[in-house]
Amino acid sequence: MPAKLIRPATAPSALLALPLLAALALLLAGCSADPVGNYLGGAGDNVRGAALYAPRTLGDTSQYQGRPAEAALAAAQLEFLTSEVQDNPRIAPSVNPALLSKLQVAQAEMRQALAIAPQADATLVLTQLRRAAAALQAGSQAGAEAALSGPAFPAGPLVTLARLGSLPRLPRTAEAAGAAAQDFMSSPDGGFPRRR
Numbered sequence: 001m002p003a004k005l006i007r008p009a010t011a012p013s014a015l016l017a018l019p020l021l022a023a024l025a026l027l028l029a030g031c032s033a034d035p036v037g038n039y040l041g042g043a044g045d046n047v048r049g050a051a052l053y054a055p056r057t058l059g060d061t062s063q064y065q066g067r068p069a070e071a072a073l074a075a076a077q078l079e080f081l082t083s084e085v086q087d088n089p090r091i092a093p094s095v096n097p098a099l100l101s102k103l104q105v106a107q108a109e110m111r112q113a114l115a116i117a118p119q120a121d122a123t124l125v126l127t128q129l130r131r132a133a134a135a136l137q138a139g140s141q142a143g144a145e146a147a148l149s150g151p152a153f154p155a156g157p158l159v160t161l162a163r164l165g166s167l168p169r170l171p172r173t174a175e176a177a178g179a180a181a182q183d184f185m186s187s188p189d190g191g192f193p194r195r196r
Contacts, residue, residue: 068164106176115155
């Protein structure tokens with residue numbers, strides 16, 4: 001009788017480890033300087049990514065002293081997260097009203113700190129902050145000034161740039177960042193907050 005070919009059994013824990021390693025690789029790839037950007041390499045939801053990164057990027061905004069490009073990206077993250085929680089038809093209907101309120105207060109606090117018009121369109125502010133960050137990262141002061149010009153920045157680009165470089169800790173922003181992460185982490189429905 002011919003000998004049976006015996007294949008070594010793959011340990012169940014090794015099989016479980018493969019997807020976890022793949023997810024970890026995607027997570028590390030998604031940890032870019034722009035928390036509003038390509039969350040988990042495009043495999044994750046950007047709103048969830050912005051919420052989960054919020055304590056790190058918005059928990060203590062004084063960490064950006066002398067780093068205006070990173071401060072601009074953090075402010076853009078807050079604009080994005082507030083806008084999505086308020087207006088995204090997939091998220092807004094089920095969001096905790098207290099979270100939206102905290103994000104709106106944080107947005108107002110950040111805008112006041114950076115001399116951004118209180119009623120400026122969030123998409124416009126987000127776009128201009130991201131352009132300013134990209135210009136600063138490329139070493140173009142003139143590009144950053146151009147990005148921060150217009151009615152959304154009534155004090156002028158030089159004032160906003162100076163404030164981006166000396167952003168203090170913003171307590172309402174820190175509170176909203178923690179609340180956003182908590183709501184998104186504790187959600188039973190795929191990472192989106194549920195109305196309580």
